[in-house]
Amino acid sequence: LDTDSIEQARARQAQLTKPAGSLGRLEEVAVQMAGITRSVTPIVQRRAVVVMAADHGVTAEGVSAYPKDVTPQMVLNFLAGGAAINALARQAQADVTVVDIGVAADLEHPQLLSRKVRRGTANMAREAAMSQAEVLQAITTGIEVMENLAAQGVDLVATGEMGIGNTTAASAITASLLNVPAEHVTGRGTGIDDQQLTHKVRIIEQAIAHNVPDVEQPLDVLAKLGGLEIAGLVGVILAAAAHRIPVIIDGFISSAAALVAVALAPAARDYLFAGHLSVERGHRLILEKLGLEPLLTLHLRLGEGTGAVLAMHIIEGALRTHSEMSTFAEAGVSDKEA
Amino acid sequence: LDTDSIEQARARQAQLTKPAGSLGRLEEVAVQMAGITRSVTPIVQRRAVVVMAADHGVTAEGVSAYPKDVTPQMVLNFLAGGAAINALARQAQADVTVVDIGVAADLEHPQLLSRKVRRGTANMAREAAMSQAEVLQAITTGIEVMENLAAQGVDLVATGEMGIGNTTAASAITASLLNVPAEHVTGRGTGIDDQQLTHKVRIIEQAIAHNVPDVEQPLDVLAKLGGLEIAGLVGVILAAAAHRIPVIIDGFISSAAALVAVALAPAARDYLFAGHLSVERGHRLILEKLGLEPLLTLHLRLGEGTGAVLAMHIIEGALRTHSEMSTFAEAGVSDKEA
Structure with a gap:
């Protein structure tokens, strides 16, 4: 980040008509934005959210509460403007870019970016979710999507995703990269019960045991445990950071992508904001690892x-x-008494 | 609250294209808003924040990091649009209503509501902050301000305040009404050091010991320990609830007003949202008492x-x-598998 802009932004904060530090996190965010954008008083002119959609072969193991048909159905819902992200993006005046990076169904729509790398991943419980070539293609896809948004003037981007089964992939990636037991980072996803949760943990353990990802090689972990949409978001994050564009990461799945992106390029971390803390139990561990509040x-x-x-x-x-x-x-306001 | 609207809002939430409960607090807020407004799909058309300003005689005891001149200076800053609340209100498209309910200086401005009850409270460390007649006048002032906003179509209101010394008053009120030691609910306000904090606690203890407020009589507590702006906000909250208008309370001082308002009229509690958790240590205790997250x-x-x-x-x-x-x-999306 640009240390001059950070210093000047801090100096400005100290002169504003409020007790020093009284705007808490808002002050920190403003200073970080100054460092990212190299502007003492940054402004955001164009906001966007990238929603990467893909399917997961591991759903064959019964890890989700919803059928996998929901992935393409929800993609169409995004394109029709009827999903939660559409309502919130309208409120925030953010463009919604929907990318089919690996949905296991034929989808066509004038607003859809059709960038299918493959029709869903393979079942990671039995084989690698994707090949090294596919994981690179998915990351490159994310980079290209972000490059196009940057060219259109987007200067604040949020990451989003859709993919039935993707908390299973995110948990497997997180368990591997953080070297923690699967049960510590596996949650209920769209809403499974206790018995299904036990089963989900077992499937993740099986996937890791079968594939033996090299935890020193983030791309190996990503390829074997999958998530075409997660790989796509890795590309979005890397490209945004390269363009000095701040990225707001969403919940657990987006944060698994951030974990991979920062493992590949540690400098990307300073361009990230953690939008929220999810109920998914692995999320907090990732944010702690990344040092994001x-x-x-x-x-x-x-x-x-x-x-x-x-x-x-x-x-x-x-x-x-x-x-x-x-x-x-x-304002002619007296400062704190010495 | 209107139970029919709440039931129908809950039923609607269950049908929306998302896993049940996955929007967390947003779902709860929507359902509460339905109960408040008697509409299954409520909308907010006009937002406002009421900023009540007043001075505190207890500043003579050296409880604040800032001189009391800052109260009128900041009122003029609000009216000029240069304070934090102005920037955030512009962002939220909220009207800012500034009320002089007891500033110890002469203030005139076309946008200022001049409703001075008295020029600051008396020093509660030595006498009652105000009389029973004055506390009633301040509450009535708040009611009238809110009635006017309601007549103008305001359907979502936030409470705000300005008054050097007012965390001292809020801490004293909170210690009394929650029956806890002053040191548990006394914080650093605008930024005092350890020694000043010890002194501030002692002054609050002295004020409570000297005035002996009747903790069963919220108006007695409010009159003796003061805060003309706190009393004004009590009126705003009571009038908003009476008009079925949701109120977002701000930090510690606003919450002390909410504590008094709910003590006077328990039904008002259901019309409240807690905007945020302040750094001031007494705030969490008030929110717990009110059952607000x-x-x-x-x-x-x-x-x-x-x-x-x-x-x-x-x-x-x-x-x-x-x-x-x-x-x-x-949307033609499949629901959760049975």
């Missing part, structure tokens, strides 16, 4: 980018107070 | 209504997802 804690567990887009208002509030407030001198 | 936790400690206005975006997000999302049937 969530902006919101609303017990969300939907994904799609919902918590990230809602957090845009907090970032906007941070920038507005930082840029618009008068200084003590401008 | 804060919508935001951003380490704010500024007051003015800042956290409450920022929380308007969360409430808006709750209402938009609730009203705008498609149902499973509308």
Whole structure:
């Protein structure tokens, strides 16, 4: 990050008409945004959320509460504007970019970016979710999507995803990269019961035991345990950071992508904001590992980018107070007594 | 609250295209808003924040890090649009109503509501902060301000305040009404050091010992320990609840007003949302007593209504997802497998 802009932004915060530090996280966000954008008083002009959709072969093992048909159905719902992410994106005035990076169904729509790498991953409980070539293609797809958004002037991006079975993939990736037992990072996803949760943990353990991912090689972990949409979001995060564009990561699945992205390129971490803390139990561990404090804690567990887009208002509030407030001198207000 | 609207809002939430409960607090907020407004799909059309300003005689004891001149200076800053609350209210498209309910200086401005009950409270460490007649006048002032806003179509209101010394008053009120030691509910306000904090606690203890407020009589506590702006906000909360208008309370001082309001009229509690959790240590205890969970936790400690206005975006997000999302049937999405 740009240390000059950070210093100047801190100095500005100290002169604004409020007790020092009294805007808490808003002050930190404004200063980080200054460092990211190289501007002392940054503004956001165009917001977007990228929703990457893909299917997961591991759903054959019965790890989800919903049938996998829901992935394409929800993609069409996003394109029709009827999902939670659409409502929240309209509120935040954010563009919604929906990418079919691996849905196991034929989908066509004028607003859909059709970038299918394959029709869903393979079942990681029995084989690698995808090949090394496929994981690279998925990451490259994410990079290209983000490059296009950057070219259109997007200067704040949120990550979102849809894919029945993707908490299973995210848990497997997290267990591997953080080297913790699967049960510590496996949650109820869309809403499974205790028995199904035990089964889900066992399937993740089986997938890791069978594939033996090399935990020193994030791309190997990503390929074997999968998630085409997770790989796509890795590309989005890397490209955004390269363009000095701040990224708001959403919940558990997006954060698994962030974990991989930061493992590949540690500098990307400084461009990230954690939109919220999800109910999914693995999420907190990832955020701690990345050193990110969530902006919101609303017990969300939907994904799609919902918590990230809602957090845009907090970032906007941070920038507005930082840029618009008068200084003590401008307003003729007495500063703290020495 | 209206139980029919609550039931119907819950039924609607269950049909929306998301796993049940996956929008967490947003779902709860939408259902509560339905109960408050008697509408299954409530909308907010006009937002406002009421900023009540007043001075505190107890500042003579050296309880604050800032001189009391800052109260009128900040009122002028609010009226000029240069304070944090102005920036956040512009973002949230909320009107800012500034009320001089007891500033110890002459203030005139076309946008200022001049409703001075007296020029600051008396020093509660030595005498009652105000008389019973004055506390009633301050509450009535708040009621009238809120009645006017309701007549103008305001259907979501946030509480805000300004008054050097007012965390001292709020701590004294909280210690009395919750029957806890002053040191448990006394914080650093605008930023005092350890020694000043010890002194502040002692002054609060002295004020309570000298005035002997009747903890069964919330108006007696409020009159003796003061806060003209706190009394004004009690009136705002009571009038909003009477008009079935939801109120977002801000930090510690606003919450002390909510504590008094709910003690006077327990039904008012259901019309309240806690905008955020303040750094001020007494705040959490009040919210627990009122059974309110804060919508935001951003380490704010500024007051003015800042956290409450920022929380308007969360409430808006709750209402938009609730009203705008498609149902499973509308979108042709499969529901959870039985």
